[in-house]
Amino acid sequence: MHITLGNPATAPQPLSPYYSQVARVQHADGSALLFLSGQIAEGATLAEQTQGVFETIDALLRAHGATLADVINIRTYLTDISKLDEYGAVRRKFLTGTPPTSMTFEVPKLFRPEAQVEVEVVAAVPAAG
Known part of the structure; x- marks a missing residue:
């Protein structure tokens, strides 16, 4: 098992230098687990912010x-x-x-005062082949 932390150049960069956006846990069989930090996005409405969050997660x-x-x-x-x-x-x-499995929480505030939603995910990447 090998662990890599980082911020892919092809995705939006983190809002702070104090965290990595992705932890990749690579297994010997070629499969991997990806742990993504919580993502927020700009937008006036919850729908706009949610759209931006999922676009960033996708990237x-x-x-x-x-x-x-x-x-x-x-x-x-x-x-x-x-x-x-x-x-x-x-x-x-x-x-x-x-x-996917899911949990949703109501919180009084997030990292940025204007943020209405933050989403973090775990993904399982199968081995190539």
Whole structure:
């Protein structure tokens, strides 16, 4: 097993220099687990922010040879749980297959005061072949 931490040049860069966006746990058989840090995005509405978050997650996964179909776990932090349906409508556009395991939390605030949603995921990348 080999662990790599980093920020792919082909994806939006982190908002702070104090964390890595992706931890890749590479297994001897060629498969890997990707752990993505929580992602936030700009936008006036929750739907706009959610769209940006999933676009960033998609770019981070693709930089490691994965897709949104490889997501096995998702954790969502919302500042207003009453907007869960609005968030869910956008999420379903990106996660179209069998839903991954999931947890959703309501939190009083996030890293940036204007952020309404933060999402972190774990993806399983199969061995090539």
